[in-house]
Amino acid sequence: MLRRVLKPAVWTGGLLPMVLLVTAGVTGTLEADPVKDITHRTGKAVLVLLLCTLAVSPVRRISGWNGVIAARRPLGLFAFFYAVLHFFIYLGDQAFAPAYIVADVVKHPYVTAGFTAFCLLVPLALTSTKASIRRLGPRWVKLHRLVYAAAVLGVIHFLWSVKKDVREPLVYAAVLAVLLAIRIPAWLEQRRKTKSPRRAPAGVRSGATAA
């Protein structure tokens, strides 16, 4: 039952920013500076969808509903879709001129953060296929931990780009902080589990030396 709701919900949510954007464009209700408006709208869509992606695991753990995991990949890919739009409109805004873009990325920390976040998302999108998961095995999980860095950098990018009123980016930062904090007990547990078998042989070795 829930599974039947999940897919349409994810697609509706994922396409909603695009629908709103196109509607605003068609009805002429974009802000007077449309490039900036589209940049902001797509940027926020990336962050919202990334946060939704990061919410999937906690929701599963708390609710015990394993089916929710099916939402993670489409949410992540929708986030990447808006990141591509955001990035291309930025490139256009820089007249697609490499000199402007390089100077901007190097000189202005908020651009550096955003650019890095985008770069981190690229390999994740490219390895989102079932074939990649199979081929990469445990390395796939490690690789996809980059999403945490991308989300943190994305929020910093938003925070640093704002002139004075940081309320909105702080909302994103708070949600991200909660989503990361929820994971801490599981991470600690994981670390304990992976470390204890390593400690055992070390104990054996020291025992051997004593003998």
Added chain:
Amino acid sequence: MLIRRPDDIPSSEITPERDYLDRRRFLGTAAAAALSAAGASTLLGACTVAEGAQDDEPNSWEQITSYNNFYEYGTGKEDPAANAPGKLRVRPWTVLVDGLCARPGRYALDDLVRASQTVHRTYRFRCVEAWSMVIPWDGIPLRDVVTRAQPQPSAKFVEFTTLLDPEQMPGQRRSVLDWPYVEGLRMDEAMHPLTLLATGIYGRPLPAQNGAPLRLVVPWKYGFKSIKSIVRIRFTAQQPQTAWNRAAANEYGFYANVNPAVDHPRWSQARERRIGDGWFKRRATLPFNGYAGQVAGLYRGMDLRRYF
């Protein structure tokens, strides 16, 4: 030419003497060049380009009145148009003129404005956020108000204050900036013929979101210098503590002259997006927003990287 200079001001007063002499020398060399090879038409073409005569068509009423920074009504560009009309009571409106001057007083807005001839000035307007517009203002020269107040010789600066009233300005309930908004000019900047106290746009009264009923317009400085809804003009000996300078001194200086060579710490100021231009089009930002010929002399000898 974008700027209509008032007729009653001799050009020698507008153009600093050195520029004036430089221009004569330039004209002399240019004439010689024209005679020898270049030809008069080429030279005229070059002059037009040098004066930055891009197509400076005024922005539409819709653009000018729907896209505003007026944090007293919210930090979004469309917040002021949504929140200011109906909230801001522009009548009656008085302006307190005080500080180091011989004729302080509280003036009814109408008296303050009626004492001067209204002028129409179409100016480029450049925001520190790297967007720009062209706006046909109506108003009175600030120098008229300054002159009538008879500032004392010790008065070196003019400080302006926006209305403080969270009832009328709901944005003031949040401490985004240290209210009320304060701005300031050096006396010579205030006396400059380009500096305007605007009362209207396109021949219509200034809308609330644009800083009704009286705002400053200093076309060679970033927009945040052009303080809105002025209730006080004060003459001081010390440089005023301005709102944005207090909020982030490393990002918003007292002078805030439009300068493509000095970036905002977080973004470039070299180019700007003119509202209404096509997508992905940016224009090169001009020194002093294109008014260098008239105002560069005010800052001769100053390090504009330090006094940004």
